[in-house]
Amino acid sequence: MIEKTNPPGLATPNGFSHVCITDLPKTIHVSGQVAYDKQGNIVGENDLGAQTTQVYENIRTALASVGATMDDVIKTTLYVKALDPEKAKIIRQARSSFLSANSPPTSTMVGVASLAKPALLLEVEAIAVKR
Numbered sequence: 001m002i003e004k005t006n007p008p009g010l011a012t013p014n015g016f017s018h019v020c021i022t023d024l025p026k027t028i029h030v031s032g033q034v035a036y037d038k039q040g041n042i043v044g045e046n047d048l049g050a051q052t053t054q055v056y057e058n059i060r061t062a063l064a065s066v067g068a069t070m071d072d073v074i075k076t077t078l079y080v081k082a083l084d085p086e087k088a089k090i091i092r093q094a095r096s097s098f099l100s101a102n103s104p105p106t107s108t109m110v111g112v113a114s115l116a117k118p119a120l121l122l123e124v125e126a127i128a129v130k131r
Helices: 048-064 085-095
Strands: 002-005 019-022 027-033 073-081 106-112 122-129
Touching: 019 073, 027 048, 048 085, 048 122, 073 085
Parallel strands: 073 106
Antiparallel strands: 002 019, 027 122, 073 122
C-alpha cells in the first residue's frame, strides 16, 4: 500500500504531497538524472523546460527497466541551478505530465550554484516503491 497525504495543519502543496506512507518491501532508488539523451548529449541547452522533460523521461526509463512506473515514485529531490520562482514554475509545468496531479510524490527542491557540467540546469533523484 502507498498512501500520499497532506495533513490539514500544513499549507496546501503545489505539485507534491507532504507525506507518503508505504508498507511495501521493494524500494527503488534512481540516481540523480540530468538532461542527457541516450547518447550522452545534453538536451535543451539553456532551456529549463526541455531539460526537465528529458530528466523525467530518463527517470521513467530507469523505473521501467525494473518494472516500475512514475506512479510508484514516492519522493523526488530536485537540484536546480540558480533556483528562482520562475524556474520553479517552469519545472512544475514540465513535470506535470509525468506525475499524478491527484497523488504526486513528496518532493524537495533545492537551489544549487552548479551541477556536473555548466550547461546542466536540473538534476532529479527519485525513490519509488514497487506495488
